[in-house]
Amino acid sequence: MSVNIRRLSSKQADFSKQMNDLLSWESVSDDAVNGRVLEIIKAIRERGDAALVEYSQKFDRVSAKSMADLTFDKARIQEALHRISPEQRKGLELSAERIRLYHEHQKQESWRYTEADGTILGQKITPLDRVGLYVPGGKASYPSSVLMNAVPAKVAGVQEVVMVVPTPDDEVNDIVLAAAAVAGVDRVFAVGGAQAVAALAYGTETVPPVDKIVGPGNIYVATAKRHVFGKVGIDMIAGPSEILVVCDGGTNPDWVAMDLFSQAEHDEDAQAILICEDAAFIDQVEASINKLLPTMEREKIIRTSLEARGALIHVGSKEEALEVANIVAPEHLELSVADPESWLPGIRHAGAIFMGRYTAESIGDYCAGPNHVLPTSGTARYSSPLGVYDFQKRSSIIFCSENGAAELGKTASVLARGESLTAHARSAEYRMKK
Template sequence: MSTVTTIKTLDANAPDFNARLDELLAWESVSDGAVAATVAAILAEVKAEGDAALLRYTNRFDRVSATAVAELVVPAARLAAALQAIPAAQREALEAAAARIRSYHEHQKQASWQYTEADGTVLGQQVTAMQRVGLYVPGGKASYPSSVLMNAIPAKVAGVDEVVMVVPAPDGEISDLVLAAAALAEVDMVITIGGAQAVAALAYGTATVPKVDKIVGPGNIYVATAKRSVFGTVAIDMIAGPSEILVVCDGATDPDWIAMDLFSQAEHDEQAQSILISPDAGFLGQVQASINRLLPTLARESIARQSLSERGAFILVSDLAQAVAVSNRIAPEHLELSVADPQSLLPAIRHAGAIFMGRHTAEAVGDYCAGPNHVLPTSGTARFSSPLGVYDFQKRSSIIHCSPEGASTLGKVASVLARGESLEAHARSAEYRVRK
């Protein structure tokens, strides 16, 4: 295989730029007909049969031989033991990350509020946490303890009573790191199930798996399709697309740093997207040289190479103002402002999941331990979506408490509007409270 991977270059001032950018950003939906049909069958069986179907699918897909779903519930002592069993350096890193994530999300907590009008009517909002949340974590040989921390800790900070974590254990394999993270994040129940069947169990409930109010966490195409299918029965966090990074650089950052930042997303999977925007054409060439030199040193070289070749790009712009305009058009999941004065660009950034400021802020620290959540909107959805946070696990109820005077005043207004909509009972209900 050639050691050279040429990244396509787009010129933001070229006549065909918009068309080429649209082509670059295009990404197919998470599902197809065959996957949707398979998932629909699994959901229907688990909804109808509960534990029996869940056990059948788990034994089949994860190659285990459990005789009851209860056998798949991980004892709390096992979580505590995992935290003690992992190497000290890993435990300390998990503890440091958990502390920072918890501290950041404490700042997001919202309080209930009320105010009293002149006539004594009280209006307000009561903020309450969801009662039970389901967390999906990829399992087997894969280890994603950061996903456990990023999803479970905000839920606990929000005041969720119970966090139920599902994680598949194919061939009986499960990561101690994942279990240790669950212990640190104070997860209440861990069950070694996965796939669409686990999503169904969380959404509908079974004899063993409690029904939840919301399902969060990443998964494969079957998990994503199942989450989309059960939305409405339960809430979900989002349907995530491939991971993305967009780096805006003025040309003065070490090109090796930028190349590795691009790799940090490209190594996720072949569909991941890494884009560099700069007004310095020479710098783009330097980063290309760094890519060619450093890419062969990656353990996941083939994945990163395909990602960069098929979905990566350099975009040449006239200046940083144009760079920001292009960035807003893309609405990236991760945005690095690798420039001398990132603060000056910040007010113009309208759409980005997370913004990494300055040359020394690698996107990778946001994935693990900076504090802000790494569950971010992808595929341009940062135009209207936000990072996962405490607010995603809280609900808001409106409070209306009319005084006698307020009921009379508001009742007159409501009566007129209700009769205008030909809703007589609405009008008369309000009119009963109007003072004669």
């Protein structure tokens, strides 16, 4: 059965409306989810470990009787490295090293400068003390997410990384624990859901409170992150995965089809879009989609995703392709063209940009080096990939010399009195030379 994927053209009179319809997606928790999450957060705050164990028994069907049963000690974490295959361990270690090397370039340093009168101004860079990493558990677990979240935190200098990962039906995923070992995660707890987010935010007798929570999760996890924001920092509220492939018609259509599949297979809400000036090539890609889809293990998910939110878009020029790409502001953007460098200046909004025909988005998911935690749902218009800077904070440094205090005090006094803040003014005036 052919895939009923929508075909759009920039020449259509209602193209703008169709694009709006295509891109519309709201991550809104319904009242039932919201109420349940608030109830869980309240219970964790009031009853700590006891509530955390009860919710784990209820939602994840674990046999644990106490938090001791839901805590992985360092020996068990390290043991996971020997439980996985040598190929898996090598893959984790290679990926972690590439991620580390890339993120080393993002490290910010403190700086300062001195003015003529001796006043010193500057900025102090300090890592966060403790970060919480949420990792989905069970069969649908992602060791790559462990690396992408924990390694930059360690590069930033975070003292302690605390990981939570549910173990439904007592199923422990050794490759996730091995990733934690490779990434230098300090503590791991076998808990998940909104209850794990609440525990990280407020702390329990066993789980220490953190300064920031990062990592993907389901609607309950996302909703909990919304509610604890302010008490702690969060990375983002991520929407469904997205890919936008811009192609000039010169790439193997099977490659393009599989690149679209690579995001569509995540879940039914994922979005995969192709933009091309060559209508005949779009036909070839559609033929490849129909040819290759029956060979995919997650055929049903891919089909649902492509039919609900996918699109093949014909544009009239390179300029139109760039305009549409910037409207989409995709999480992943593949420039599958002959000269991607010439396209790059025209791209204003994208989470990650994959240059050229040979750069598959999936390479970025695992081992290229740049972070795969990226802005979704158009938020690339104003936000950036997760990085070292998300685990560091900046403090301003101000040191006034005697002469500097006297001179700056004049300006501060005038402005403070203009705001009727007399104490502000007098505080500055006291330090002015008489």
